[in-house]
Amino acid sequence: MDEAIRERIQSALKGVEAQYIEVHVEEAASSHLRYRGRELEEVGRSSGLGGNVRALAGGGWGFVNFNDLTELPAKVRQAVSQARLVGGERIDLAEVAPVVDHVPPVLGQDPASVALADKKRLFDEYVNLMMGVNGVQNASLGYSDGRRRMLYANTEGSYIEQERVDVNLRMGAQARQGADVQQFAVSLGSLGDYGLVQGLHETARETAEKAVALLAAPKVAGGEYTVVLDPVLAGVFIHEAFGHLSEADHIYAEPRLQELMKPGRRFGGEHLNVKDGATVPRPTLRGSYLYDDEGVAGQETDLIRDGVLVGRLHSRETAAKLGERPTGNARALNYRFAPIVRMTNTFIVPGQASPDELIAGVKDGLYVKSWYGGMTSMEMFTFSAGEAYRIRDGRIAELCRPVMLSGNVFSTLHNIDAIASDLEMNEGGGCGKAGQSPLPVSNGSPHIRIQNCLIGGA
Amino acid sequence: MATLRANAEAVVDAVLARAMRSAQEAEVLYVASESAPLHWEANAIKGADASDAAGVAVRLIKDGRVGFSSTSNLDDLDGLVAAALETAPFGAEARFHFPGPQALPEVPVHDPATAGVSLDEMASLGQGIVDAVRARFPEAQVEGGVSRSSSRMVLRNSAGGGVSYQRSRFGVGFGGTVIRGEDMLFTHESDSSVHPKVDTERITASICRQLEWARQTAPIATKVMPVLLLESAVASVLLGPLLAGLNGKAVYQGTSPLAGRLGERVADPRFSLTDDATIPWRSSARPADDEGVASRRLPLIEAGAIAGFYYDLQTAGLAGAQSTGSGERGLSSLPGPSTSVLVVGDGDTPLEAMIAGMDEGLIVESLLGAGQSNILGGDFNANVLLGYKVEGGQVVGRVKNAMISGNAYEALSALRAVGSDGRWQGGGLYTPSIALERVSVSAQGKA
Numbered sequence: 001m002d003e004a005i006r007e008r009i010q011s012a013l014k015g016v017e018a019q020y021i022e023v024h025v026e027e028a029a030s031s032h033l034r035y036r037g038r039e040l041e042e043v044g045r046s047s048g049l050g051g052n053v054r055a056l057a058g059g060g061w062g063f064v065n066f067n068d069l070t071e072l073p074a075k076v077r078q079a080v081s082q083a084r085l086v087g088g089e090r091i092d093l094a095e096v097a098p099v100v101d102h103v104p105p106v107l108g109q110d111p112a113s114v115a116l117a118d119k120k121r122l123f124d125e126y127v128n129l130m131m132g133v134n135g136v137q138n139a140s141l142g143y144s145d146g147r148r149r150m151l152y153a154n155t156e157g158s159y160i161e162q163e164r165v166d167v168n169l170r171m172g173a174q175a176r177q178g179a180d181v182q183q184f185a186v187s188l189g190s191l192g193d194y195g196l197v198q199g200l201h202e203t204a205r206e207t208a209e210k211a212v213a214l215l216a217a218p219k220v221a222g223g224e225y226t227v228v229l230d231p232v233l234a235g236v237f238i239h240e241a242f243g244h245l246s247e248a249d250h251i252y253a254e255p256r257l258q259e260l261m262k263p264g265r266r267f268g269g270e271h272l273n274v275k276d277g278a279t280v281p282r283p284t285l286r287g288s289y290l291y292d293d294e295g296v297a298g299q300e301t302d303l304i305r306d307g308v309l310v311g312r313l314h315s316r317e318t319a320a321k322l323g324e325r326p327t328g329n330a331r332a333l334n335y336r337f338a339p340i341v342r343m344t345n346t347f348i349v350p351g352q353a354s355p356d357e358l359i360a361g362v363k364d365g366l367y368v369k370s371w372y373g374g375m376t377s378m379e380m381f382t383f384s385a386g387e388a389y390r391i392r393d394g395r396i397a398e399l400c401r402p403v404m405l406s407g408n409v410f411s412t413l414h415n416i417d418a419i420a421s422d423l424e425m426n427e428g429g430g431c432g433k434a435g436q437s438p439l440p441v442s443n444g445s446p447h448i449r450i451q452n453c454l455i456g457g458a
Numbered sequence: 459m460a461t462l463r464a465n466a467e468a469v470v471d472a473v474l475a476r477a478m479r480s481a482q483e484a485e486v487l488y489v490a491s492e493s494a495p496l497h498w499e500a501n502a503i504k505g506a507d508a509s510d511a512a513g514v515a516v517r518l519i520k521d522g523r524v525g526f527s528s529t530s531n532l533d534d535l536d537g538l539v540a541a542a543l544e545t546a547p548f549g550a551e552a553r554f555h556f557p558g559p560q561a562l563p564e565v566p567v568h569d570p571a572t573a574g575v576s577l578d579e580m581a582s583l584g585q586g587i588v589d590a591v592r593a594r595f596p597e598a599q600v601e602g603g604v605s606r607s608s609s610r611m612v613l614r615n616s617a618g619g620g621v622s623y624q625r626s627r628f629g630v631g632f633g634g635t636v637i638r639g640e641d642m643l644f645t646h647e648s649d650s651s652v653h654p655k656v657d658t659e660r661i662t663a664s665i666c667r668q669l670e671w672a673r674q675t676a677p678i679a680t681k682v683m684p685v686l687l688l689e690s691a692v693a694s695v696l697l698g699p700l701l702a703g704l705n706g707k708a709v710y711q712g713t714s715p716l717a718g719r720l721g722e723r724v725a726d727p728r729f730s731l732t733d734d735a736t737i738p739w740r741s742s743a744r745p746a747d748d749e750g751v752a753s754r755r756l757p758l759i760e761a762g763a764i765a766g767f768y769y770d771l772q773t774a775g776l777a778g779a780q781s782t783g784s785g786e787r788g789l790s791s792l793p794g795p796s797t798s799v800l801v802v803g804d805g806d807t808p809l810e811a812m813i814a815g816m817d818e819g820l821i822v823e824s825l826l827g828a829g830q831s832n833i834l835g836g837d838f839n840a841n842v843l844l845g846y847k848v849e850g851g852q853v854v855g856r857v858k859n860a861m862i863s864g865n866a867y868e869a870l871s872a873l874r875a876v877g878s879d880g881r882w883q884g885g886g887l888y889t890p891s892i893a894l895e896r897v898s899v900s901a902q903g904k905a
C-alpha cells in the first residue's frame with residue numbers, strides 16, 4: 001500500500017457530509033497446512049485485498065465492505081446514506097487525538113522466511129511421533145501463518161498503517177477402543193514468531209500418550225467440586241467468566257445491566273485482580289497491538305482491583321455513552337466486519353501462593369488442565385478442560401475423563417479462594433463474538449482454586 | 459470488478475486455461491455475494507450494513523498431487539495459479555479425478571424478489587417484531603437483525619464438469635432479554651427462507667413463549683431424569699456428535715465410533731436422519747455439491763440403523779467409496795465432507811403430550827458450551843442456557859446453574875418419544891422435538 005491509496009481515500013472522503021467516517025483497507029496473505037494421520041491432507045495459500053467504510057450520520061451507523069477499491073467513492077456515499085436511513089438519537093464518540101503513524105510488524109522468526117519444504121519436514125516429524133505412540137488411531141495437525149497490512153483513515157485526520165503476522169498450530173490425537181473414542185489436543189499461537197512452533201517433539205508425543213491414557217480413565221460424576229485450575233484453563237475461565245461482561249457494548253444500552261455492573265461493586269475477594277490490555281503483560285502477545293481499529297492506542301485496563309469492579313473495555317461510542325475514557329478495545333476480525341468491543345490480553349494478576357499449596361489444601365477435588373473451549377452468556381458461562389485429575393488428600397491422584405465446568409459470574413469469582421504466583425499466558429485458539437471468529441487474543445492466569453464449582457460430569 | 463463479475467464464466471475459463479498449461483487436471487471456483495443486514499439494539503434499529511464480496515479459488519492436480527490457492531484480489535489471477543502450482547509438490551496424493559458433465563437435478567434456490575426488498579421494508583418488518591414482543595413484555599430489551607443476500611457460484615473443471623447457480627436468502631432473527639435483579643434471561647428465535655418472507659408471527663410467538671415459561675425460576679437437583687430437547691437442542695445434543703461419527707473421513711480414519719458398522723442399529727427405530735440437498739427452496743439446498751457432483755437424497759440413519767456415511771471426492775477415493783455429493787468448501791480451503799439439508803423424521807407424539815407425560819423432567823431450549831467436549835466420541839456436556847423444569851406434567855419455571863451430560867449414542871438408544879411437531883429451522887434443518895429417557899443433570903447448590 002502506498003501514497004496512491006492514501007490519496008484515493010482522502011479524495012473519497014472530501015466533501016462528504018457526515019459526523020464521522022472511517023476507512024479500512026487491508027491486504028492479506030496466508031498459507032495453511034493440514035494433516036490427517038501421517039499424510040499432509042491439505043496445503044494451500046490465500047491472498048486477499050479489500051476494504052470497508054463505516055459512517056456515522058444522523059444518529060445511525062452505516063457500514064459497507066467490498067473487494068474492489070476503485071469503487072471507494074461510491075462506497076463512502078453508500079455508507080453515509082445507509083447511516084441516514086437508520087436514523088435515531090445522536091451518537092457521540094469519545095474524543096481522541098488524531099494519530100498519524102506507521103507500525104511495522106512484531107517479528108521473531110518470520111514464518112515467511114521459512115520454506116514450505118522445511119515446514120512440512122518439521123510437521124512430518126510431529127505427526128510421525130504422534131502416530132508412533134502405541135494405541136493411537138489417528139493424529140491431526142493444522143498450521144497456518146498469515147500477514148496482514150491494515151490501513152486506517154478517518155475524517156478526524158488519523159492515518160495509521162499497521163502490519164501483523166500471526167502463527168497458529170493445533171495438534172491432536174485420537175485413540176479408540178471399540179465404540180469408545182478419546183482425544184487430546186494442544187493449541188498454540190504467536191504474534192510473528194515461527195520459533196514458537198519449533199522444538200515441540202516432546203509435546204507431540206505427550207499429546208498422543210494423553211489421548212491413549214484417557215481410554216482407561218474413569219468418568220467423574222457431575223456435581224459441585226473444589227477445583228484447582230492450571231494457568232491455561234484459568235485464563236480461559238477469566239476470559240469467559242468476566243472478560244466478556246467487561247465489554248461495554250453489552251451494557252451501554254441496557255440500564256439494568258449498568259446497575260449490575262456498577263464500578264465499585266464487589267465481585268471477588270481482596271486477592272482478586274484482573275486486567276486486560278493490548279500492551280500488557282507483554283506487547284508481543286497475540287492480543288497485542290499499538291492501535292485498535294478505531295485508531296485508539298492500546299493500553300492497560302484494570303477490570304477488577306482488590307475484588308472490586310473498577311473498569312471496562314470500550315470503543316469510542318461506548319466510552320462516550322458511559323462517560324468513561326476509551327480503552328482501545330474496538331477490534332474487527334478483518335475488513336469484512338465493523339469494529340466491536342473485544343478483549344486483548346486478559347489475565348488474573350499473580351498472588352503469593354505456590355501451585356503445590358493450592359493442591360495441598362484440597363481433601364477431595366479435581367485438578368483441571370488445558371482446554372477444549374469456553375462460552376459465556378454473561379451471567380452463566382462454561383469452560384471445558386482437556387485433562388482432569390482427581391485430588392485426594394492434598395495430592396494429585398488418578399487421571400479422569402475430561403470435564404466441562406460451569407459457573408455464574410455473581411458467585412463463582414467469590415468462590416476463588418486461592419491464587420498462585422505463576423502467571424502464564426496462553427496464546428492458542430481465538431475468541432468469537434457476533435460472528436467474528438477467531439480473533440487473536442491471549443489470556444492467562446496463575447494456578448487458581450475455586451470452591452463449589454459445578455462440573456457437568458464426563 | 460463490475461466487468462469481471464458480469465463475465466464470471468470468462469474469468470473462470472481464463473484461470474482454468476492458465477492452470478492447465480502446467481497441471482494435468484484443474485478446477486476453478488468463483489463465488490460472489492452481496493448482502494444487506496440491518497441490526498437492532500435496545501429496541502431500535504442501530505445500523506445498516508452492506509457487503510459486496512468476490513473471490514476465486516483454483517485446485518489443480520500436478521504429478522498426481524493436489525495444489526490449492528484462493529484470492530479475493532481479482533487483479534492477480536496469475537499469482538493465484540502460481541501459488542497453487544507452488545503448493546502442489548507438497549499436496550496430498552490425488553485419489554480422484556474431477557467429474558465430467560453430468561445430469562444435475564433441478565433445485566430452485568433463487569428468488570429474484572429477495573434482492574428487491576427495500577431496506578425500508580426490512581426495517582419495518584424488524585421493528586414490527588420488536589414492538590410485538592415489547593407489547594407483551596415491556597420489560598424486555600429486544601435486539602436482532604433482518605438481512606437479505608444473494609450469491610452466485612460458478613464451478614468448472616478440466617473434465618468439462620461443473621455447476622453454476624444463484625442463491626437468495628432472507629433471514630430474520632431476534633431475541634428478548636430480561637434482567638431481574640442478578641437474573642439474566644436471554645431468548646432467541648430465527649427463521650430464514652429463499653423467498654423474501656418469513657413467519658414473523660411465529661418468531662414473535664416463540665420469543666414470548668420462552669419469556670413466559672421463564673417468568674419463574676424453579677429449583678432442580680443433581681439427578682438422572684427425562685429430558686425433552688426442543689428443536690435447536692436436538693441439533694446440538696444429538697446431531698452434532700452423530701454427524702461427526704457419520705462423516706466419511708472419520709469413518710475412513712477409524713476415529714468414528716460408527717466405523718465398520720454400516721447397517722447396525724445405533725438408535726431407537728423411531729429415529730431417522732436424511733441429508734437431502736435436492737429439496738427445493740431450502741436455502742442450503744443445491745443442484746450439485748461444491749465439487750460438481752450431483753446432489754441426491756442420502757439416508758444416513760433409517761429406523762435407527764446406519765444407512766450411509768457421507769463423502770467428498772478425495773475421502774471417497776481414499777476409502778474406496780463413491781462421493782455422495784457431500785463436498786463442501788469455503789473459498790479459502792479444499793472441500794471436505796459435509797451435510798446440506800438435514801431432515802429428522804417426525805414421530806407421533808405431540809409436544810404437549812411429551813410435556814404432560816413427564817412427572818419430573820427438564821425441557822431444554824438452548825445450551826451453552828455444547829460441542830466443546832469430545833463430540834467425536836459422542837459426548838454431550840453443556841450448561842442449560844435456557845431450560846424449564848417440569849413437575850407433574852406442567853412447566854413450573856426456568857432452571858438455572860444446571861448442566862446436562864451424557865453420550866449421544868446412549869441417549870439415542872433410549873428415546874422416550876419423538877415429537878410430531880417437526881418444522882424447519884431456517885434453511886438447513888427439519889426436526890421435531892425429541893424426549894430422552896435418562897440424562898444426567900448436575901445442579902449447583904441444593905434444590
